[in-house]
Amino acid sequence: MQNIKLNLKNSKIEQAEIMNYSKKVLEIHEELHEKVKEEKEPLGWLNLPSEYDKKEVEKIKKIAKKIQSDSEILLVIGIGGSYLGARAVIEALTHTFYNYLPIDQRKTPQILYVGNNLNPNYINDIIDLIGNKNLSINVISKSGTTTEPAIAFRIFRELLENKYGLKEAKKRIYVTTDQKKGALKQIADEEKYTTFVIPENIGGRYSVLTPVGLLPIATAGIDIDKILEGARFAQEKYSDKNLKYNDCYKYAVARNILYKNEKNIEILVSYEPKLHYLIEWWKQLFAESEGKENKGIYPTGAEFTTDLHSLGQYIQQGRKNLFETVINIKEPITNIYINQDEDNLDELNYLVGKGLDYINKEAMEATISAHSDGNVPNIIIEMDKLDEYTLGHLLYFFELSCSVSGKLLGVNPFNQPGVEDYKNKMFELLEKPGYINKEKTEENIVKSKRKSKAKIKI
Numbered sequence: 001m002q003n004i005k006l007n008l009k010n011s012k013i014e015q016a017e018i019m020n021y022s023k024k025v026l027e028i029h030e031e032l033h034e035k036v037k038e039e040k041e042p043l044g045w046l047n048l049p050s051e052y053d054k055k056e057v058e059k060i061k062k063i064a065k066k067i068q069s070d071s072e073i074l075l076v077i078g079i080g081g082s083y084l085g086a087r088a089v090i091e092a093l094t095h096t097f098y099n100y101l102p103i104d105q106r107k108t109p110q111i112l113y114v115g116n117n118l119n120p121n122y123i124n125d126i127i128d129l130i131g132n133k134n135l136s137i138n139v140i141s142k143s144g145t146t147t148e149p150a151i152a153f154r155i156f157r158e159l160l161e162n163k164y165g166l167k168e169a170k171k172r173i174y175v176t177t178d179q180k181k182g183a184l185k186q187i188a189d190e191e192k193y194t195t196f197v198i199p200e201n202i203g204g205r206y207s208v209l210t211p212v213g214l215l216p217i218a219t220a221g222i223d224i225d226k227i228l229e230g231a232r233f234a235q236e237k238y239s240d241k242n243l244k245y246n247d248c249y250k251y252a253v254a255r256n257i258l259y260k261n262e263k264n265i266e267i268l269v270s271y272e273p274k275l276h277y278l279i280e281w282w283k284q285l286f287a288e289s290e291g292k293e294n295k296g297i298y299p300t301g302a303e304f305t306t307d308l309h310s311l312g313q314y315i316q317q318g319r320k321n322l323f324e325t326v327i328n329i330k331e332p333i334t335n336i337y338i339n340q341d342e343d344n345l346d347e348l349n350y351l352v353g354k355g356l357d358y359i360n361k362e363a364m365e366a367t368i369s370a371h372s373d374g375n376v377p378n379i380i381i382e383m384d385k386l387d388e389y390t391l392g393h394l395l396y397f398f399e400l401s402c403s404v405s406g407k408l409l410g411v412n413p414f415n416q417p418g419v420e421d422y423k424n425k426m427f428e429l430l431e432k433p434g435y436i437n438k439e440k441t442e443e444n445i446v447k448s449k450r451k452s453k454a455k456i457k458i
Contacts, residue, residue, distance in 0.1 A: 004234075004393050006247035007380035010372040011323075013257050021253045021408070022243045028407045029241050029249070042414040044201035045399055048209055049231035049392075056197065057224065060211055063174060063194060064218035068108050071172070072133040074219050075126070075156060077115035078140035078212075079148045080284055082176075085208025085395070086216040087113060088281040092274045092391055093222050108221040114156065115139070115149030123155065135160060138219075140176040140212055142198050144184025147426070153184075176211050203414055205285045206399050209392070223388050230392025238400055248397050251325075252405035254379055259297050259409070263323045263377065267315070268301045270327045271364050272386065276303060278327075282398055289406045289413035296409065305363050312367075316374045323377040326368060327394075331385040332357035 008018075036043040067074055076083050090111055095101055099110045114126050137160060139153045160169040175188040176196040188195045196211035207213065209231055214224045238248040255266065266286075268279050279301035290296035302311055302324075315322060335355040338348060351359065368378045381397075383390050406413025427435040 003384050004247070004390065004397060005382045006250055007382055008250070008254060010368055010378040010380065011254055011258070012372070012377045013254050017257055018250055018253050019243060021256075024408065025243045025246075025249050025253065025404065026241055028404050031407070032403065033239075039201060042201055042203050042206075044199045045206040045209065046403075047235065048199075048202070049228055049235045049396060052209070052228060053197075056211060057214065057228070060196065060215050060218050060224065064215060067136045067174075067219050068221070070134060071109050071136040072103060073130055073135045074109045074111050074216060075130070075135060075137045076111060076113050076140065076216050077137060077149050077152045077156065078113075079116045079146060080288075081204030081207050082140040082149065082212060083113050083116055083216075084205075084277065084281040084284055085213040087111075088275075088277040089208065089213060089217050089222065089227065089391060089395075090220045091277045092386060093388060094220055096274060098220070109136075109219060111216055111220055115152035118148055118151065123152065127159065130159075135163070136172040136174065138174045138176060138215055139184065140198075141182075141184050142178050142204065143182045144177060144187065145182070147423070150183075174215065176215065205281075205288055206414075208281070208395055226388035227392035227395075230389035230394075231396040232392075233389075234393040234396035234400075238397070248401045249404055251379065251381070251397075252401045252408060255297060255401075255405050256408045258323045258377055262321055263297075265298045265300065265322045267322060267324045268299065268327070269304055269324050270301075271304050271360050272327070272329055273303060273306075274386065275327060278394075279303070285398060285402050286405075288416045288419070289402050290409055290411060292411040292415075292418065295411055304367060305360070308363075308367060315371055315376055320375045323379065324368075324371060325379045325381060326364065328361075328364065328380055328382045329386050330382060333386060 032043060032046060035041045036046045076086060090098070095106070098106060099112070112126060112129065114123060137153075137156055139149065141149050144150060157169070157173065160172060163169070164172065170191055170193060173191070173193045174196065175184060175193045176198060177184040177188060179185075179197045179200065185195075187193075196215060198207060198212055199210060202210055204212070209228065214227075217227070218224045234248075238246055240246045243249050243253065258266075268282050270276075270279060283299045283301060286297070286299040291298075302315075315324070332355075335357050337353060337355050338351040340352050341349060368380070372378050381394075383394065403413045424435065
């Protein structure tokens with residue numbers, strides 16, 4: 001059975017420091033597991049791996065097969081948690097160049113993503129890429145009014161209807177949204193689109209193990225049963241109240257100890273390029289959960305050894321407000337071995353017979369040692385291998401540790417009030433009905449006063 005283990009030997013944190021948090025962690029544990037019983041609390045993800053809707057999962061697998069049979073492309077429309085989780089899993093568990101492979105090698109549709117920005121070049125390039133290929137859409141939004149995916153859905157729904165006609169287009173649109181309310185739910189009901197439910201008590205960044213993530217993941221040919229099985233194992237493993245035996249809670253505590261020691265930037269590091277979007281998903285999870293009330297660890301990411309040749313100098317000798325969390329995958333998926341070269345002009349013969357994974361691991365060990373010696377603490381998350389089961393485990397590990405870490409920090413890890421600020425400003429500037437553009441209103445008042453004075457002079 002694949003497992004995940006926390007290694008704190010390079011973190012500069014003593015076990016006694018961790019255990020000082022035992023009482024507080026126990027209180028948080030009991031609070032979370034008590035409140036999960038309340039339907040309105042955003043804690044549905046906590047018991048999801050053991051209590052997911054099995055009929056919904058079977059429906060997901062059925063629709064995924066339909067999309068595989070009639071589509072060359074699945075266009076996932078969503079932003080933030082509505083697409084990052086799915087993309088993280090798909091890119092971690094498929095060929096590194098999945099979308100570039102010919103269909104006979106890939107055997108499942110290309111998965112493309114839109115609605116995650118407002119850039120016309122990006123959207124037009126997606127349209128060019130689609131061309132004459134058969135297409136299905138999975139639009140994901142709880143409300144249906146988030147600007148980026150709403151605009152994308154309007155554009156690509158029109159494209160789909162022009163391509164196939166209204167009747168056929170309806171069979172190629174799959175909506176993942178709220179069960180009862182919202183603009184997207186209303187559209188889906190009126191047009192009779194196939195729908196999947198985002199549970200009311202699960203927020204976007206905690207939703208990867210719901211239909212939000214599972215439909216695109218299944219369409220990519222990934223075994224979602226094994227992902228859920230790995231998450232279920234994690235749920236059981238991290239239900240232990242005792243901090244001494246709970247690596248998930250230890251990670252949350254270690255982050256907070258480092259934060260109190262002025263280490264307020266965390267770099268999630270991977271030596272596996274397939275984890276690029278896992279890092280992006282993690283960044284959103286922790287940033288939206290903890291960045292409140294002028295508090296929080298700033299989450300960022302790096303991909304080594306690549307970024308050692310750009311960020312490495314700063315990490316080693318720059319400001320000492322950083323710590324790293326390194327994901328170490330023990331077993332490689334594939335390997336390449338160095339062969340003998342008689343000329344040895346590149347001076348690499350000392351590596352003959354050694355595998356690239358071994359060299360990559362040695363680079364990792366050297367970097368951890370150097371950074372730790374340079375007063376950059378390192379937390380290591382060791383994964384046995386990268387597969388569905390272990391990735392499901394890791395996703396749950398991060399979700400639970402994030403919620404506990406936020407509670408230790410003293411913030412609500414389940415809301416994101418700051419996100420609304422930029423939206424309101426944008427709606428004002430775009431003159432959306434119901435939103436007053438204060439700057440233009442003040443400008444109009446000034447102009448009105450000037451006109452009044454001009455009339456008086458006349």
